[in-house]
Amino acid sequence: MPTAPHLLFFILVFAASLFAGLVGALVGLGGGVFVVPLLTLAFGLPIHEAIGASIVSVIATSSGAAAAYVRDRLTNLRVGMFLEIATTLGALTGAFLAVIAPTGALFLVFGAVLIISAVPLAIRIGEELPRGVKSDRLARTLGLAGSYPDQHLGEEVAYEVTHVPAGFSMMYVAGLISGLLGIGSGSFKVLAMDSAMRLPMKVSTTTSNFMIGVTAAASAGIYFERGDINPLIAAPVALGVLAGATIGARTLARLSNTTIRKLFIPLLVLIAAEMLFRGGSVIFH
Amino acid sequence: MIPHTHDEQPIEKAQGGQPARNREALIRQAELVISYVLRIGVLLSALIILVGVVSFYHSYFTASGHAVNTAAFPHTLGGVGAGLAHGDSLAIIMFGLLVLLMTPVARVVVSIVAFALERDWRYVVITSIVLCILIISFVLGRGGA
Numbered sequence: 565m566p567t568a569p570h571l572l573f574f575i576l577v578f579a580a581s582l583f584a585g586l587v588g589a590l591v592g593l594g595g596g597v598f599v600v601p602l603l604t605l606a607f608g609l610p611i612h613e614a615i616g617a618s619i620v621s622v623i624a625t626s627s628g629a630a631a632a633y634v635r636d637r638l639t640n641l642r643v644g645m646f647l648e649i650a651t652t653l654g655a656l657t658g659a660f661l662a663v664i665a666p667t668g669a670l671f672l673v674f675g676a677v678l679i680i681s682a683v684p685l686a687i688r689i690g691e692e693l694p695r696g697v698k699s700d701r702l703a704r705t706l707g708l709a710g711s712y713p714d715q716h717l718g719e720e721v722a723y724e725v726t727h728v729p730a731g732f733s734m735m736y737v738a739g740l741i742s743g744l745l746g747i748g749s750g751s752f753k754v755l756a757m758d759s760a761m762r763l764p765m766k767v768s769t770t771t772s773n774f775m776i777g778v779t780a781a782a783s784a785g786i787y788f789e790r791g792d793i794n795p796l797i798a799a800p801v802a803l804g805v806l807a808g809a810t811i812g813a814r815t816l817a818r819l820s821n822t823t824i825r826k827l828f829i830p831l832l833v834l835i836a837a838e839m840l841f842r843g844g845s846v847i848f849h
Numbered sequence: 850m851i852p853h854t855h856d857e858q859p860i861e862k863a864q865g866g867q868p869a870r871n872r873e874a875l876i877r878q879a880e881l882v883i884s885y886v887l888r889i890g891v892l893l894s895a896l897i898i899l900v901g902v903v904s905f906y907h908s909y910f911t912a913s914g915h916a917v918n919t920a921a922f923p924h925t926l927g928g929v930g931a932g933l934a935h936g937d938s939l940a941i942i943m944f945g946l947l948v949l950l951m952t953p954v955a956r957v958v959v960s961i962v963a964f965a966l967e968r969d970w971r972y973v974v975i976t977s978i979v980l981c982i983l984i985i986s987f988v989l990g991r992g993g994a
Contacts, residue, residue, distance in 0.1 A: 569909060574902070620946060624891075627952040631887035634880050641880070645960060645976050652982040659986070706971065777953035778979065782986040784950045791924040795942035799902050802949055806895050 567607065568796040577602070577800040584621060585808025589629035590816050591828045592772030594622030594748030594780065595805055597835045609797065615746045616792030617801045619784050622748040624802050626777025628809030629816075633770040636817055640710050640767050643725065643757070644774045650732045651739035651753070651779045658743020659783060665744050671843030674741055678836035681755050685829055692821050693721060694762040702728040712767055715817040723764050731761040742779055746787075750776045751835050754828065765821035769828070872967065879963030886959045890952035897945030904938035954983060 566573040580602050584595035596618035603614035633639045658665075699709050703725040711722040734756035738749040750772050757768035787793055816824070922939040923929045929947065932940025957980050964972040 571906060574906075620949065623950055623953060627887050627891050627949065627956070630956070631884045631891065634887070635884040637880065641883070641960065642972060645972060645979060648957075648979045649975065649982070652979055652986065656982060656986050656989070659989075774956075778957060778983070781950060781953035782983055785987045788924060788947070788950065791922075793924065793943075793946060795901070795922050795939045795946065796905075798946055799898050799942050802898055802946060803895060803902070806891060 567609075568794070573607070574796075574800045577607075577797070578804040581621065581801045581804025582808040582811075585625050585628060585805035585810075586812040586815075587808075587827070587831070588621075588625040588750070588805070589773060589809040589812030590769065590819070590824060591750075591831055592754045592769030592776070593625070593750035593831065593835075594618070594776045595625050596621060596748050597751075597831065597838060599801060601838060603797065612790075612792045613794050613797055616787045616790075616794065617797050618748070619746070619780050619787050620793060620798045620802050621805045622750070622780040623777045623784065624805035625809045626773055626775075626780070628806040629770075629813035630774050630777065632810075632813035633773060633816075636713070638712050638766055638770040638817065639774045640708070640712075640763065640771050641774070642706065642710070643708050643761075643763070643767075644771045646706055646708070647732060647735045647753075647756075648775055648778050650735035651742070651775060652782050654736040654739020654741075655743040655779050655782045656739075658740040658745075659786065660743075661740075662744050667745065668843050668846030670741070670744055671839045671846060673843075674745070675836045675839030675843060678751060678755075678832055678839065681752075681759065682829055682832050682836070684759055685755075685825065685832070689825055689829065690822060691825070692717075693764055694723070697724045697726050697762045699724040700726050700728055710767075712764070714764075714766070716820045721764060723767065724762075726762050727760045731756045734760055739779055743783060746783070747839075748776050748780060751832055755832075765824050765828075766816065766819075769824060770816070875967050879960075879967055882963060883956060883959050886955055887952060890948065890955055894945045894949035894952070897948060898942055899945075901938050901941030901943075901945055904936075904941060908938065954980075957983065 566576070580598065581595070584598035587593070587598075588595035599618045599621045600614045603609045603617060604611055630639065634641065703709060706728070708725040708728065709723065711720050714721045735753065738752040738756065741747065741752065742749045753772040753775055754768050757763045757771060758765060763771070923932045923943055929940050929943045933944055957976060961973055961976045961980065964976055
């Protein structure tokens with residue numbers, strides 16, 4: 565495979581990143597699930613440069629798609645900002661504990677948790693909108709309930725938000741995992757909003773999309789100063805992901821919540837498999 | 850995410866329909882400003898990165914190009930600044946990436962202003978806490994890394 569300065573490397577990484585940005589923007593993930601194995605396994609780059617590129621990918625997916633999602637009123641800014649307290653605090657704690665944390669075991673635990681979380685999602689696979697949700701006390705105090713225009717259903721959909729303390733705790737864990745393992749953990753954020761807080765799928769993925777950029781920014785400075793962000797690797801990733809996320813953001817509004825859920829579940833299993841693989845390779849080396 | 854008439858907004862209810870509509874218009878405007886800031890940041894960073902990439906491959910494919918040192922790239926603010934002054938193409942790419950990495954921070958800052966315009970002080974506080982944690986993580990990151 566060609567390496568960094570080659571134009572072919574640039575073109576291949578750009579094309580793969582375009583795909584990562586497109587899918588990531590639809591399901592609220594940062595694209596690290598594609599970028600890290602691509603750069604390490606296919607191009608043989610060291611893991612720290614792949615993680616540096618993946619941080620760039622997370623922020624590019626987030627900022628590339630968020631402009632459209634916020635404009636189209638899909639993102640719940642209040643839910644996002646409130647939960648961001650938990651994720652940034654978690655990321656900060658994680659960055660401190662990273663030195664002493666057993667990385668291999670953590671990857672295995674996180675992979676296992678994601679596999680288990682796929683089950684309740686699969687049971688609700690045909691669910692277009694959550695039913696019978698009543699806002700809990702914290703959701704009422706913070707005014708988290710909202711509505712979004714659903715292009716697919718052709719109507720304004722009002723929704724309530726429940727189990728806010730549980731969602732907040734899950735977000736802290738999501739941030740902690742981000743800081744500890746250098747991953748975006750968008751998958752866990754979508755799970756917290758979909759399974760615990762019972763937001764409509766589109767609101768969950770677009771709000772996760774909004775949040776992952778802010779969480780990643782908390783650790784981006786560290787990777788930048790450490791020299792893990794190599795311009796010749798990060799440039800095709802950034803440009804490809806930005807283009808892909810822009811296309812993805814235009815597509816999402818027209819898709820149904822069920823379609824996005826069907827897209828999310830296999831990706832969740834893929835991420836879980838990757839985490840188990842990375843955990844295994846850390847332990848057995 | 851326009852809150853209609855939920856229990857948590859007694860003031861809005863008491864004031865009746867007209868102020869509520871003004872409030873919705875304000876929220877809408879705030880969303881459009883956040884969206885606009887994101888768009889500008891993304892376009893600007895993509896453009897700068899693209900300029901750097903074109904400049905890099907231009908010198909790479911011309912005769913002098915094979916002397917380009919790809920292993921040495923600036924990764925401190927000072928280094929990027931110094932490289933920019935020399936028109937170094939890798940420094941241009943790094944600058945574009947920095948602009949991109951800063952877009953989420955800009956989003957948080959603009960959100961504080963937007964919530965303040967909505968007079969939603971709870972969310973001004975919540976968003977300010979997020980900004981503080983971000984700043985702390987930057988400061989600690991520089992010191993600890």
